[in-house]
Structure formats: structure tokens, C-alpha cells
Amino acid sequence: MSSTTHSSNIQASYIQLRNISQSFALNDTKVTLFEQLNLTIRQGQSYAIMGPSGAGKSSLLMLMSGLELPSSGQGVYVKDGVKGKQESSLEALRPDIGFIFQQFHLLPELTALNNVALPLKLRGDKEAISKAKVMLTKVGLQDRIHHNPNELSGGEQQRVAIARALVFEPRFIFADEPTGNLDEKSAGDIANILLNCCKDSNAALIMVTHSQVLANKAEHVFNLTHDGLTQLKGYNTKIGHLEAAC
Amino acid sequence: MLITSRALIESRTLLERTKLAWQFYRQEYHLPQQRLLRWTQTILLIFMLALTQSSFSVQQYLTQNLQGLLGADAKISQRQPFTNQQVNDLSEQVKELVATQQIKINFSHQDSWQYISLKAVADSYPLQGELLTATSLAGNTEQSLTGPKQGEIWFDSRLFASFNLKTGDIVHIAKQEFVFTKLIKHEPDRLMAGHNVAMRAMINIADMAKLNFSENLINYRYLLALDSTQLSSLQDWQQQHLPAAQLVHKQGNHPLALFWQRTENFIGLASIILFFMAAIAIEQIALKHQNKEQYFSAVCMSLGASKSTGIVVSILKWCFSLLLLLPIALLAAAACHWLIIHYLTDNFPNLQWQWHYGLSLKTLAFISLIFALFYLPVWYSLLNSSVGKLFTSAKNTGSNFGQKLVSVAVLVIVVLAYSDNALLTMMLVGAMLVTIVLILLLSWLVLTLGEKFTQNLSGLLPFVFFMMKQRLVSKSTQILGVGLSAFLLLFTLMLMHDLGKTMSSYQRQHDGNLMVSKATNDQLSYLKNWASEHNIIIRQNKSYMQAKLIEINEQSLAEHTDKPSDSLATFSREIRMHWNNQLPSNNRLLSGTWWQADSDNWQQVSVEQEVLTDMGLSLGDELTFIISGQRYSFIITASHEFKPGNGSITFWIQIPTAAIAHIQANHYSMASLEVSEQQQPLLAELWQKFPTLRMVSLQQMTERFDNLLAMITKVISGFSMLIILLAGIVILASINAVEANEQKKNSIIMSFGFNRMTCLKLNIIEWLITAMIAAAGAIVGTYLAGLLIYKSQFSLNYQPDFVWLFVTLFIILASVTSLGIIASRKSLNSSIRQLMTE
Structure with missing residues (x-):
């Protein structure tokens, strides 16, 4: 495992959902996804959300990331920085989040290196390329940096996507079925890389998954159904030893 | 029996495929790219149908009139x-x-x-x-x-x-x-x-x-x-x-028919520009179609269908699309045809509206063929589609350079076959090619240097340069589409603007307000005395004799060339032959050498460059003229062209002064004078004395010119409207072609923690860079086209009004950028959720 590059003064940032409900109208009928949920996501820890299709896992992910608003309830972002703790709405979370998708969503015309450098370039980082190289090395793709996405396997593409999501050092990573498109072996490798890299970057990892294997690797596991959110695995549960890059 | 059952199966299969094609055609009807394709095709169909119907009506009118009204065989x-x-x-x-x-x-x-x-x-x-x-x-x-x-x-x-x-x-x-x-x-x-x-x-x-x-x-x-x-x-x-x-x-070409043919060729050139625009639009649209059709073909194959199914369904869909456009296009073309005929009745009395069915079928077949040619790359790509592509999900984002080159080559051949004025066509095609090369070069240079020099800057600009450079191929195609549209539009508008302004002001400045086109020596000496008596200035005075070209390299004109052209039409009559010892100050030597004053060889001739090209002549060719009933032969030793700034009296054919001693012929003069308003009544006296003195006053000149200008303005205005419409379509098509990619890019950018405002800013910067590169290409292309075409084709001194040019360009580009941003709003309307659901 590689060493962390983060200072300890940002460890305590967290997202808190208070009595959150989400519903929408479909053909004049109100469809309720979930009601009165309470959840706290802490930076540096890993979370897996499981549950049947249509239970609202992706919607919960969107709410947590502040990209969608709940029908009722409140979401807050408590940021612990050099000025101490500051509470704000989830909209303020935007600069501190990154996403990983089931379909990878790399830009096909860019090489692996340029895909990873993209978020840094957007932030005007003059060392974007060198940082992207370091990140790609961390996910074990140092030999494939100049390859285009269509020249990479699914597992390799997802590794590029992980590198891209982590390279700008977000505090929270949201992953939607990150291993859903991969075979068992690749899925295992990706899961380890993902969890290790997030740990190493001191980022919270929030995954939506159907994979029990992946979920078991998270520190906290929740099951989301129409009846509510049930915690299957909590703070006292030790996670298994992870061996992979990062 | 076996053959019958196979035929039955095949016909059933075709029926099924037709049904399938119809179903997909209906489903895709409201897709933006289908809408753009329909617009492009409709505009061209209306234009070509109305044009061919109207010209045929005029030709038929002329033929009928020739039969009954010639007064002689x-x-x-x-x-x-x-x-x-x-x-x-x-x-x-x-x-x-x-x-x-x-x-x-x-x-x-x-x-x-x-x-x-x-x-x-x-x-x-x-x-x-x-x-x-x-x-x-x-x-x-x-x-x-x-x-x-x-x-x-x-x-x-x-x-x-x-x-x-x-x-x-x-x-x-x-x-x-x-x-x-x-x-x-x-x-x-x-x-x-x-x-x-x-x-x-x-x-x-x-x-x-x-x-x-x-x-x-x-x-x-x-x-x-x-x-x-x-x-x-x-x-x-x-x-x-x-x-x-x-x-x-009666059996030959009548002068009026030739006059109409030349007008028709001018409009033909306009239609060629429209074809180029349509080709750009369809090319942009086809890129998107290609992936969609390939995907459909691969799905069909994965379900057990043959490769031909995808191609047949695609062709049938294309046919449905074209067939259903026909009623609208035919109705609109009939209305336009009626308007044109109505407008032409001033020049062609009793010209009647009539629909020529056979001709419309021929035109439709020709245009369908051209459309099919534009669309051919899509069908060609289906030959290469495979089920494997479904697994790799690799999209064909680039386009085949070879295919494009073939399409362009075929289009240029069609253009050359279509126009009778090879020089003008080549000039326009040349200016377009230079613009294309320039835009491609500029795109590469600006994006490469932009990326390199902004690397150490912060902000969104370096990112935009980086992204545009990474997408160089697709971006260049987009910039090229916009740039060529801007060039063609700007050139058309500039021609319309300058035809009136430059020509009239220039002629008044250098030529005086009275032109004497033919004066004998007696008339000229009287004119000189008369002018000095009344304090009238003679601005220019040049001598000539009349000569009729009869042979080129001992071949008659008809044997030498059968291709109609302005030059050939003029050579069927007597032309003015000028003599001198020095290159005139309003001429420029283009090839060969001008004769020396003391040269013994008097049988040399210099020919105007455009005439040289039009007639297919070259240095060393022998021209034989009849001058006052005698044959004289000359060898072409030089070619010249008009150089503006020193008066506009210039001659196509010029010979050494030494030749005058060998040719017995009457000498005439062309002159230009400045006669004030108060001195106008003095002209009556002059004409009373010399009724055959050929003079044209400014009033008469401008009247003829204004009439001509009014007609050209109407033609160009109508043409500009079509160009503007097609330019809009090209831009929309180029945006539509990359919309899905843009939408995805915006969603991904948002997944990095940015909001929609950042995406909008990126979009604006990208469109500004696109517009600026396209503008640079357009302005150089327009300047070049003006430099080449104005002088030789419209006898205009090209003095571009850069303030007007830049203001017009600014308006065009502001519209382009705004249209680009408005049309891209759909790609801004993206979300991370879309990426999750894909």
C-alpha cells in the first residue's frame, strides 16, 4: 500500500442526511422511493448501498452528492478545513466530489493520460500531466498511458476512470455499480484498487452495487428497500485485508 | 418451380424490409438530423427544379420565336x-x-x-x-x-x-x-x-x-x-x-439564346455553390447517421439477417425520405417557377408558365443521384459493419479521408461539366480549396500553439484549447463547415455590395462621364478642337482598327473549339485591335515578352489572359484576322491583363505599332471625356455634325448599368437567402453531428465537481475560437476570390472595403456563435444521472 499524501486536518468532513424523503409523480400518481432516511457519510470511510432495482439507490446517490434536491428533509455538508468546521447545504459539496460509473464514460478521443488529466486541466493545474501519470501508475497502468479507451479492456478502462475520479483529490467519491460491467477477476481487482485508492487519498467512497463481494469490502453496508435503509455492517466491523495497487 | 418459390420468398423479404424501413423512417422522422437532412434536400430540390423549368421555358420560347419571327431563313x-x-x-x-x-x-x-x-x-x-x-x-x-x-x-x-x-x-x-x-x-x-x-x-x-x-x-x-x-x-x-x-x-444558335445561356451559366455557378454547401451539410449529418445505421445493421445481423438487410433498409428509408419530400418541393418549385416567369415577361413578352414533366423527372433523377452520392459513405460503411462492433461498442467518430476525397473529386467534375466558364469555375473552386487548406492549417496551428502557450495559464481557456486540440479531427470538420459557409456567404454579400459601389465610383473617377466608342480620325481631330474650344478635358484616347478573327493555327473557329464562351461569342463579330510599342499603363504582362519598338517582326500579338484561357490558346499559336478584306497572321508572343487605376479603356488584342505600315485599314479611336452639366447642350451640335460618332453619356451608361445591376441584385439576393438558409443548416448539422459527444463531455465535466455555468462558459469559449478560425479563413478566402473573380469576370476594380467586410463578418460570426450556443443548449442540458442510466 502506498502512503497517504493528505494532511490530517481535513479528516472530519462529513455529509449528513436528516429525515430525507424522495418521491416523484408518474402519470398523476405519486411514487415514493424512500422516506425519513437518516445517514452520515464520513470522509475517509467506505460505504456500500445495496438493494433491489428501483428501490432508489441511484436517487440516494444523487441526493448525497447534492446534485438533486430531496422532496423533504435536509442534507448538510460539514466541512472541516483550516478555518475549523463549517456547515453548509449540500450544494457546497460540488467541488469536493468525484464520480465513477458502471460504463466508465471515458472520452473516446483522449488517451488514458489525457482522460485522467482532464479534471486537473479544468482546474488550471499546471502539473496536470505529471500528476495524471502518478495516478495512472498507482492504478497499475503506467504502460498504457498513451492508449485510447477503445484499446483498453473493461477492467483497464475502469482503472482509468478511478484514476480520473481521484486525481483531483475529492473528499467524496460516488461510484455507481463500479464493477457491474466486469468479470469476477477484474471486479475483484477493481474493488481492491478502488477501496485502497480512496483510503490512500482519504476520500469517502460511496458505492451503489448489487455485488455482495464488493459490498463486503466496504466498512459500512446498507440495504435500501421501500421500507427504509437498514445497516448491515457497521463501524465496529473490520474490513478484510486489501491487496492491490495504491 | 424452385425459381418461382425463391422469387416469392425474395419478394416477401423485400416487402418485409420495406415495412421495416417504413417503420424506422417514421420513428426517426422527428430526429434533429433527419429534419436537417430534409431541409437541405428540399432547398436544393426547389432551387434546381425551379431553375431548370424556367430556363427550359425561356429556351422553348426563344426557339418558337425563332421559327416564326426571324423574317428569313x-x-x-x-x-x-x-x-x-x-x-x-x-x-x-x-x-x-x-x-x-x-x-x-x-x-x-x-x-x-x-x-x-x-x-x-x-x-x-x-x-x-x-x-x-x-x-x-x-x-x-x-x-x-x-x-x-x-x-x-x-x-x-x-x-x-x-x-x-x-x-x-x-x-x-x-x-x-x-x-x-x-x-x-x-x-x-x-x-x-x-x-x-x-x-x-x-x-x-x-x-x-x-x-x-x-x-x-x-x-x-x-x-x-x-x-x-x-x-x-x-x-x-x-x-x-x-x-x-x-x-x-434558323438551325443555329441565336444571339439572344447565347445571351440567355450566359445568364443561365451564372446562375449555374450559384447552384454549384449551393451544391457545395449542401455537400458540407449532408457530410456532417451523415457522420451521425453512419454510427446509427451501422449499429442497426449489426443488430439485424446478430438476429440472423444478412448484411444486405441493413443496406436495403437504409436505402429504402432514404428513398421514403426523398419521395415524401417531393410533393412539397414540387409545389414550392412550381410557385417559384411562376414567379420567375412573371418577372421575366418584361424581357420575354408573352412568355407563359408551363410545367415540363419530362424535364422535371430528369432533374429529379439527377438531383437524387447527387444526393445518393453525398450519402454513399453511409451505405459503404454498412458493408463494413459486423456483429463484433456491438461487443466492442467502438464508434466510428472519424471519417474516411479517402471517401471524402472521392466525393469532392466527383463534385468538382460535376461542377466543371455543369459550367461553360471553366476559368470562373476554377477560380471559385480554387479559392475554396485555398480556404479549406488555410482553415485546416489555421485550426492545427491555433489549437497547437494555443494549447502550448496557455499551458502555464489558469482558467478555462487552456482547458478549451486542450480539448479542442485533442479533438482536432472532429473540430476541424466543424470549423471547416462553418468557415466555408461564412466564406461563401461573405463573398456573395460582398459581390452584391461592391458591384454597385466600386464600379460606378471607379468609372466616374477615371473615365469621365462621356465615352466615345468609335471615332474616325477626322472626327477625333474635330473632337479635340471642339474639346479645347469649350474647355472640355479628354481623359483618354486610344487608337484601334477593326479585325475579325477567322483562324487559329489555320483552323476555323468552329473547328478549333465547339465550347460556347463569352470570348467565342465576341469573336464571332469584329473586334477592336489596338497597336502600341509599350505595354499600356493599365495593363500588366502575364506571360511572354512585349515587343521592342525597333523590332522588325511586326506579326506579333498579345492576347488578354482570360481570352487566352477561354479559347484554349497558348504562346506560339497563330491567329489569322481579316482586316479590311485582307488576311493577316500573327503569332501570340505575350499575354496581358487589365490593371486598374489608369483608365478602363483596354483591348483584348494588341499588336506592334510597326504592323500599321503593313496593314491598309481605317483607324478609329476610343476616348473618354469629362463634360459638365452646363456643357451637355453642346453635344447636340457635335452629333448634328457627325451623326455616326458613337458616344455614350454617363446617363445612358448608368441607365444600362443600373438595369443590369437591378437584375443581378435580384438574382444575388435570392441566392443569398438560400445561402443563409443553408449556412444555418450547416451549422446546425455540425452541432448535431457532435451533440451526443458534447452532452457526454458536459456530464463528465459535471462529475468532476463543476456546474452547468462552467460548461456554458467552456461552450462559449469554444464557439468563439471556432468562429475566429473560421472567420480568418473566410476573410482570406473572400479576399482571394474577390482578387481573382472581380477583375476578370465582372470587370471590377477590386478595392475591398475592409471596414464593411469586417463589420459584415462580425455580424455573420456573432450570429454563428449565438446560433452555435443556442443550438448547443441541449448538450448543456445534461446530467450525471444520464451517465448512470446509460
Whole structure:
């Protein structure tokens, strides 16, 4: 495992959902996804959300990331920085989040290196390329940096996507079925890389998954159904030893 | 039996495929790219259908009029009197002949004057057809069996009205007295005499002799009645005995038909520009179609269908799309055709609206073929589709350079075959190619340097450069589409703007306001004295003699080339041949060497560059002219072109001064004068003295020019509207082609923690860079096209008004950027959720 590059003064940032409900109208009928949920996501820890299709896992992910608003309830972002703790709405979370998708969503015309450098370039980082190289090395793709996405396997593409999501050092990573498109072996490798890299970057990892294997690797596991959110695995549960890059 | 069942299966399969194609066509009907494709095709269909229908109507009108209104089966004319022997020979070869003579004079009566065409006819006139006359404007029209008697003069209605005459009035021409007796309503040989708008008067041929006009100013003409068997022997006789004479017959091309053909070619060139625009639009749309159709074909194959299924369904869908456009396009084209015919009835009386079914089918077939050609890359790509592509999900984002090159080459061939003016077409195609290369080069240079130099800057600009550079191929295609549209639009608008402004101001500045196009030496010396007496400035004065080109490298003109062109049409008449020892100050030497003043070799000639190209001539070729009935040969040793700034009197054909000693011919002069408003009445005196002095006042010049300009402006305005429409479509198509990619890019950017405002800013910066590169290409392309085309094709001194040019360009690009941003709003309307659901 590689060493962390983060200072300890940002460890305590967290997202808190208070009595959150989400519903929408479909053909004049109100469809309720979930009601009165309470959840706290802490930076540096890993979370897996499981549950049947249509239970609202992706919607919960969107709410947590502040990209969608709940029908009722409140979401807050408590940021612990050099000025101490500051509470704000989830909209303020935007600069501190990154996403990983089931379909990878790399830009096909860019090489692996340029895909990873993209978020840094957007932030005007003059060392974007060198940082992207370091990140790609961390996910074990140092030999494939100049390859285009269509020249990479699914597992390799997802590794590029992980590198891209982590390279700008977000505090929270949201992953939607990150291993859903991969075979068992690749899925295992990706899961380890993902969890290790997030740990190493001191980022919270929030995954939506159907994979029990992946979920078991998270520190906290929740099951989301129409009846509510049930915690299957909590703070006292030790996670298994992870061996992979990062 | 086996064959029958197979045919049955195949027909069933075709039916099923047709049903499938229909179903998909309906499903895709409202997709943006389908809508853009329909717009592009509809505009071109309407344009081409209306154009071909209208031109065919005019051609048919001309042919019908030639059949009934020529007044003779053939006409032979020349600038010298026919000898008695020649007339005898001629009369032996035809059934009947009638002599006429025509001269252009300045006719003055009381204090008014008018440049008129005076025709003298023999007693046996008219030969064929009806000569219609009247005694007053409102009076009854009656048929006259002969022309005017000696001492009588007839005027046409316009001349009659402009001089406020009444029957019985006495008028004078060259001090001879004539009694005005009749109004000419219709001359049967009018069309045969050529397209001429001058006011007309008619006298008896015996009176012409009394007027004592110089022989070489008169056009001697015989109207001939003959049958088709006599025509070829007459042509041979004319070639042999009167090579400088002009023989026009019913079966040949009429001057008016040639005039219309040239107008048609100009519009043809306009349609070529539209074709290029459509090609760009369809190319952009096809890129998106390609992936979609390939995906569909692969799905079909994965379900057990053959490869041909995808192709057949795609072709059937394309056919449905085209067929369903036809009713709208045909109706709109019929309406446009009606409007054009209505507009042309001023120039072509009694021209009637008529729909030519066979022609419309031919046009439709031709356009469908062109559309199919544009769409061919999509079908070609289906040949390469495979089920494997479904697994790899690799999209064909780039496009095949080879295919594009072939499409462009075919398009250029079509363009060249379509236009009769190879030089103009090549100039436009050349300017377009330079613009394309320039835009591609600029795109690469700006994006590469932009990325390199902004690397150390913060903000969104470096990111935009980085992304654009990474997507160089797709971005260049988009910039190219926008740039070419901007170039074509800007050039059209500039031509419309400058045609009026530059030409009129330039001519007034350098040429004075009175142009003498033909003055004999006596007339010129009198003119010089008269000018100095009245303090009138002669701005320019150049000598020439009249010559008729008859052979090129010992081949007749007809043998040398059968391709109609402006130059060939002019060479069918006498042209002006200028002599000098030095290259004129308003000419530029383009190839060869100009002769030395002391050179013994007088048989050298310099030919104007455009004429050289049009006629397919080169240095070293031999030109044979008839000058005053004698043959003279010259070798082309140089070519020249007009250089603006030192007066506009220039000549196509120039020979050394030394040649004058060897050629016995009358010398004439062209001159330009500046006559003030107060001095205008002095002109009446001048014309009274010399009725044959050919002068055109500024008023007359601008009137003709304004009429021409009004017609050109209407044509170009209509054309600009279509260009603007197609330019809009090209931009929308280029945005639509990359919309899915843009949407994805925006979603991904948002997944990095950015909001929509950042995406909008990126979008604006990207469109500004796109517009700036396209603008640079467009402005250089327009400048180049102006430099090439203005001078040679419109005789305009190209003095681009850069302020106007930049303001127009700014407006175009502001519209482009705004349209780009508005049209891209859908791609901004993306979300991370979409990425999750994909």
C-alpha cells in the first residue's frame, strides 16, 4: 500500500442526511422511493448501498452528492478545513466530489493520460500531466498511458476512470455499480484498487452495487428497500485485508 | 418451380424490409438530423427544379420565336459592301434575297438627341413574316407590304414618344430631309438582327446612299430565303469567299439564346455553390447517421439477417425520405417557377408558365443521384459493419479521408461539366480549396500553439484549447463547415455590395462621364478642337482598327473549339485591335515578352489572359484576322491583363505599332471625356455634325448599368437567402453531428465537481475560437476570390472595403456563435444521472 499524501486536518468532513424523503409523480400518481432516511457519510470511510432495482439507490446517490434536491428533509455538508468546521447545504459539496460509473464514460478521443488529466486541466493545474501519470501508475497502468479507451479492456478502462475520479483529490467519491460491467477477476481487482485508492487519498467512497463481494469490502453496508435503509455492517466491523495497487 | 418459390420468398423479404424501413423512417422522422437532412434536400430540390423549368421555358420560347419571327431563313452580314459578283453568286444559291443596311447614329431633333439604330431596307422588304405599322401610338396596327419609300422615315414607338413627333413632321439626318410617315410596330427580322435595345428608325435603302456615311460604319446585310439543302453549300461558299462575314441561320444558335445561356451559366455557378454547401451539410449529418445505421445493421445481423438487410433498409428509408419530400418541393418549385416567369415577361413578352414533366423527372433523377452520392459513405460503411462492433461498442467518430476525397473529386467534375466558364469555375473552386487548406492549417496551428502557450495559464481557456486540440479531427470538420459557409456567404454579400459601389465610383473617377466608342480620325481631330474650344478635358484616347478573327493555327473557329464562351461569342463579330510599342499603363504582362519598338517582326500579338484561357490558346499559336478584306497572321508572343487605376479603356488584342505600315485599314479611336452639366447642350451640335460618332453619356451608361445591376441584385439576393438558409443548416448539422459527444463531455465535466455555468462558459469559449478560425479563413478566402473573380469576370476594380467586410463578418460570426450556443443548449442540458442510466 502506498502512503497517504493528505494532511490530517481535513479528516472530519462529513455529509449528513436528516429525515430525507424522495418521491416523484408518474402519470398523476405519486411514487415514493424512500422516506425519513437518516445517514452520515464520513470522509475517509467506505460505504456500500445495496438493494433491489428501483428501490432508489441511484436517487440516494444523487441526493448525497447534492446534485438533486430531496422532496423533504435536509442534507448538510460539514466541512472541516483550516478555518475549523463549517456547515453548509449540500450544494457546497460540488467541488469536493468525484464520480465513477458502471460504463466508465471515458472520452473516446483522449488517451488514458489525457482522460485522467482532464479534471486537473479544468482546474488550471499546471502539473496536470505529471500528476495524471502518478495516478495512472498507482492504478497499475503506467504502460498504457498513451492508449485510447477503445484499446483498453473493461477492467483497464475502469482503472482509468478511478484514476480520473481521484486525481483531483475529492473528499467524496460516488461510484455507481463500479464493477457491474466486469468479470469476477477484474471486479475483484477493481474493488481492491478502488477501496485502497480512496483510503490512500482519504476520500469517502460511496458505492451503489448489487455485488455482495464488493459490498463486503466496504466498512459500512446498507440495504435500501421501500421500507427504509437498514445497516448491515457497521463501524465496529473490520474490513478484510486489501491487496492491490495504491 | 424452385425459381418461382425463391422469387416469392425474395419478394416477401423485400416487402418485409420495406415495412421495416417504413417503420424506422417514421420513428426517426422527428430526429434533429433527419429534419436537417430534409431541409437541405428540399432547398436544393426547389432551387434546381425551379431553375431548370424556367430556363427550359425561356429556351422553348426563344426557339418558337425563332421559327416564326426571324423574317428569313438565314442572314449574311459584314462590315463592307458586298461586290456585285458576290451578290450574284449569293442570289444563285438561294431562292430569294433582300438587302438591308444598318448603322448606329446619334439622331438629334430640336434640342434633344438619341443614339439610334437606323435601318435601310430595299423595296422588296420584308422577305418573310409581317411588317406591322401604325400612324399613331393608339392607332390601329396594319400590315405594310413594303418598307418606307424614298424620302420617308419610320420610327419605333419609343423613339416616336421620346421626340414628341407626329406624322408629317420633317426631320434631318446628315443634312438630308425626311418625312416621318409611320410608326414601326413589328419588324419580322428583328430577332435575326441580334439582341439590341437601341431605339429604331427605318428608311429606304436608296436614301442611305445619299447620307454618305463611311462604308465601314455600315453593317451590310442580306436576308435570305433558302431550304436546308442549300444551307451547307452556302456555308461552304461563305467560308471560302467571305470568311469575315457572319452567317446566322434558323438551325443555329441565336444571339439572344447565347445571351440567355450566359445568364443561365451564372446562375449555374450559384447552384454549384449551393451544391457545395449542401455537400458540407449532408457530410456532417451523415457522420451521425453512419454510427446509427451501422449499429442497426449489426443488430439485424446478430438476429440472423444478412448484411444486405441493413443496406436495403437504409436505402429504402432514404428513398421514403426523398419521395415524401417531393410533393412539397414540387409545389414550392412550381410557385417559384411562376414567379420567375412573371418577372421575366418584361424581357420575354408573352412568355407563359408551363410545367415540363419530362424535364422535371430528369432533374429529379439527377438531383437524387447527387444526393445518393453525398450519402454513399453511409451505405459503404454498412458493408463494413459486423456483429463484433456491438461487443466492442467502438464508434466510428472519424471519417474516411479517402471517401471524402472521392466525393469532392466527383463534385468538382460535376461542377466543371455543369459550367461553360471553366476559368470562373476554377477560380471559385480554387479559392475554396485555398480556404479549406488555410482553415485546416489555421485550426492545427491555433489549437497547437494555443494549447502550448496557455499551458502555464489558469482558467478555462487552456482547458478549451486542450480539448479542442485533442479533438482536432472532429473540430476541424466543424470549423471547416462553418468557415466555408461564412466564406461563401461573405463573398456573395460582398459581390452584391461592391458591384454597385466600386464600379460606378471607379468609372466616374477615371473615365469621365462621356465615352466615345468609335471615332474616325477626322472626327477625333474635330473632337479635340471642339474639346479645347469649350474647355472640355479628354481623359483618354486610344487608337484601334477593326479585325475579325477567322483562324487559329489555320483552323476555323468552329473547328478549333465547339465550347460556347463569352470570348467565342465576341469573336464571332469584329473586334477592336489596338497597336502600341509599350505595354499600356493599365495593363500588366502575364506571360511572354512585349515587343521592342525597333523590332522588325511586326506579326506579333498579345492576347488578354482570360481570352487566352477561354479559347484554349497558348504562346506560339497563330491567329489569322481579316482586316479590311485582307488576311493577316500573327503569332501570340505575350499575354496581358487589365490593371486598374489608369483608365478602363483596354483591348483584348494588341499588336506592334510597326504592323500599321503593313496593314491598309481605317483607324478609329476610343476616348473618354469629362463634360459638365452646363456643357451637355453642346453635344447636340457635335452629333448634328457627325451623326455616326458613337458616344455614350454617363446617363445612358448608368441607365444600362443600373438595369443590369437591378437584375443581378435580384438574382444575388435570392441566392443569398438560400445561402443563409443553408449556412444555418450547416451549422446546425455540425452541432448535431457532435451533440451526443458534447452532452457526454458536459456530464463528465459535471462529475468532476463543476456546474452547468462552467460548461456554458467552456461552450462559449469554444464557439468563439471556432468562429475566429473560421472567420480568418473566410476573410482570406473572400479576399482571394474577390482578387481573382472581380477583375476578370465582372470587370471590377477590386478595392475591398475592409471596414464593411469586417463589420459584415462580425455580424455573420456573432450570429454563428449565438446560433452555435443556442443550438448547443441541449448538450448543456445534461446530467450525471444520464451517465448512470446509460
